[in-house]
Amino acid sequence: MDFCYNKSMGNGTVASKFRLTTKVQSNQSNLRTPLAEQPKADVLNNLSLQHINPQSPQQNIQQLQTTISEPIIKATDKTITTSANSIIPPVENINSHHPSNCNRCYRLKKKCTRTYPKCSHCQRTGSDCEYVDRSKKRRKLSPSNVEESKVDGQIIHIASSNTLPSSEVVEHKLISISSLLADSNDEQAKNREASKNKKIPTAALASSARRAQDKERENVIDKINYKTTQRSPHSNLKEEFITMKEIKEADLPLIFAMNYFENFAFKYPFMKKNDFLERLKKIDFTKDSIVNLDIYLLLSIGCILYDSKCQTENYSTYFKTKSIHGIIDVLDVSMSTYNEQNLSLLLLLSIYGIASLDSELVWNLLGLLDRAVIKFELFKKLDNPPIERIFWSIHNLDKEFSITAQRPSQFPSYKFFQNNDEINQALYEGENLSFINRSIKLAKYQDSLNESLLTSSRDNLFQISGNLGFWIAGITKEFSLKYSTQSEVQCLVAWANIQSYYLHTVMDQISATKNFQFPSNFIFHSFTALITASDKSSEKDKANYQLSLVSSMFWYSQYFNVIRYSFDNLIHFIKEKDSDLELRVKEFNDLLQQCLNMSKFIRGVKTLKNIEGYVSLSKDVNLLVEELEGVSLKLLGYDVNDDSESIVDLLEGVKSKVKVLIKVES
Structure with missing residues (x-):
């Protein structure tokens, strides 16, 4: 006699249920009726040894089951009778019950009886009862999708009991503790987590969650x-x-x-x-x-x-x-x-x-x-x-x-x-x-100068230049008083001069006079800051807290802008046929050598290659070095009395490529 059966809950899970008879199943209130208190030990004691046949064990088991079940059935419902030879018809079948909950119970998260033509809830409320096969909604991720769904890290929500009202629900991803602290190099852990992600239960993913998952963006x-x-x-x-x-x-x-x-x-x-x-x-x-x-x-x-x-x-x-x-x-x-x-x-x-x-x-x-x-x-x-x-x-x-x-x-x-x-x-x-x-x-x-640059106005340039002079003098003095070691002061003073000379280089673009002094000073102080920050001659037990220009998006953009502005200045001198053009070309060539040395120094930084920005920077700097070397060789044989059109075209072409290197783009 079967006392237990598996029942589909309509959401992809299976629960174990006790089955007594058809009448008990149809009237579940009987299950709540207290059972008659008759311990199994008393029932066993009442069995007579004379009924036991040592030659037929199977007959003894059937007789024992019948004897034990009869008092329980009588205590539950006196009209129910059974025997070991009786055949109990199945409680659920495809003709009487649907394998999934009806739409109304599924939406209201109620336990559905799944009976035809209407379930008990819909019949009681007079609602339309519609059944839909939800087994098709459960899908599996292909191996390629499984690989794409892997994340490099886990963000965990740990909420305290007094943080949110009881009515609020915090949505978070269910994860195992072993997956949180597992070593990323452990292949077994990777395979285990991948196998967990292969199946997406319908109960775990509501329709809104599925839509959100489909809209997940790979690009930040x-x-x-x-x-x-x-x-x-x-x-x-x-x-x-x-x-x-x-x-x-x-x-x-x-x-x-x-x-x-x-x-x-x-x-x-x-x-x-x-x-x-x-x-x-x-x-x-x-x-x-x-x-x-x-x-x-x-x-x-x-x-x-x-x-x-x-x-x-x-x-x-x-x-x-x-x-x-x-x-x-x-x-x-x-x-x-x-x-x-x-x-x-x-x-x-x-x-x-x-x-x-x-x-x-x-x-x-x-x-x-x-x-x-x-x-x-x-x-x-x-x-x-x-x-x-x-x-x-x-x-x-x-x-x-x-x-x-x-x-x-x-x-x-x-x-x-x-x-x-x-x-x-x-x-x-x-x-x-x-x-x-x-x-x-x-x-x-910076804001005042940017406004002048965008409007091509020269009205405030003199005032901005004076303010920068006072600023650099004041902050240099404070650096000297605040920091005790020479390397720290040298690095911070270099940073302050970099800011000042870059703004003066920008001012040259809208001023009547142009020169290569400010770009040259910018490169010089940048080199000083980079070498000081990467100096390993100090004690090994002392940590390096120096300013790092080589990991600043703003400094790289300033550096590329300075190169582009310098090309603009030389083009201006050539087109205007400056009286000291030969001297200007020599000054530009000296600046070009500084830029080449700086670019090669940057190219020597081999770390952070797993960050996309540094990978792209490495390619751009390699291209920049090739272009600057070509211009330097071309200018060595340049005669200021020759036709300047070809050299201007060359400078314009290189400048346009340097402009592409500027990384501050929307």
Whole structure:
């Protein structure tokens, strides 16, 4: 006699059910009737040994089953009788029950009886009952799709019980703990996770989730543009975590963090350095760990800076680009409500774009940040310290991007907040407000010059040049007083001169006079900063926190612009038949040799080859070296008295190729 059978639940799963008789199945309330209290031991004791036939074991088993089941059946329903020889008809069959729930019960998530012609719920409510075969919705991913669905890292949502109201549901991906901390090099773990992704149960993926999966964007820019039109995710960003592989060298996380703060803290002063370092100390990175999104992002930026200076390969070992791009999935890029942590993560992603030479990522995120400033009217709330820091960080990023890309600024006009032009309250103990305020002033000078450049106006050039002179003198003095070691002072002073000479080079493009002095000084100080930052002659136990130009998208763009402007200057001198043309050609040739040496130095940086921006940069620099060498050889035999048309065409052609190398493009 069968007591148990498997029942299809209509959603792809099978449950085990107890089957008594047809009458019990049709009247399930009988199952709730208390059973008569008669222990099995008493029933067995009442059996007489004389009924046991040692020659027929099968007959003894049937008799025993009949004897035990009779009291249970009588206690449940006295009208039900059975015997060992009776044949119980099947409770469900294709003629009486549908294999799937009806549409109404499926939509309302009710348990459907699946009976023809109507289920019990639809019959009771008088609703239309329609059955649909849902087995076709369950699909399998092809092997190629399985490979594409693999992600480099996992973003995990860990919610506390008191974070959200009971009515809210947090949507997140179901993952196993072993998959979170598994070594990415473990082939067995990879195969195991791939096999898990081959089947997508209907119950696990609702129709809306399937549509979202179909709309998944591979390109991070397409993902940002798509999410700006979608409803924002309701998630607490403090409860979002990301897995991180163990770092065997215990001091590396601190080195990465300090590299970030030494390079970007004074330009984008929105992170609380002391609080961040305290959080960092509480994490044991020598084991596989799960960290907050801001920690992962900031450490990845610092790792890029460190690798570019020290020629190491830490980024490819400990960080994954797809994991960083995946952070966008949990952010509110539609800016539905003001969220300080959301803006901070968008700023960190923008800085990551600067360090990884991803100009399109910076351009798109900067547009979102500028829109947030206007939408939430942050320029009217500068008395709030956290808002003030985010506001000026976006301001500095926008102005530097605008002058380098030669695009109009999207930031609100200064007339809306002209009375709040500097930061007066420190965010943490030991913060240097003077450096921060000087960075804000530099951004204002960049904005003023960019406006003159786009309008071809010379009215403010003299004032901008004077302001830059005062700025470079003041910040150089502060660097000398603040830092004790000569290498630190040398690197920071070189950085300040790079900013000044680049702006003077831009001013030459709209001024009446042109020269090669400012481009030459820009190259010289850039070389000084690069060599100082990569110097390995100091003690090995001292970490390298120097400024890193070789991992800055803005510096590369400035460098390419300087080369292009220098070509413009020589073309101008040749067309105008300058009286000192021979001297001008010699000066340009000297500058050309500096550019060649600089380009070859950049080409020698062999790290970060797994980041797309650096792979593209390597190809561009190789092309640049070939073009500059060709121009240099051509100018060696150039006679200023000969026809200049051919040399002008050559310079125009090379300049157009250098212009393509500019990476700040939308």
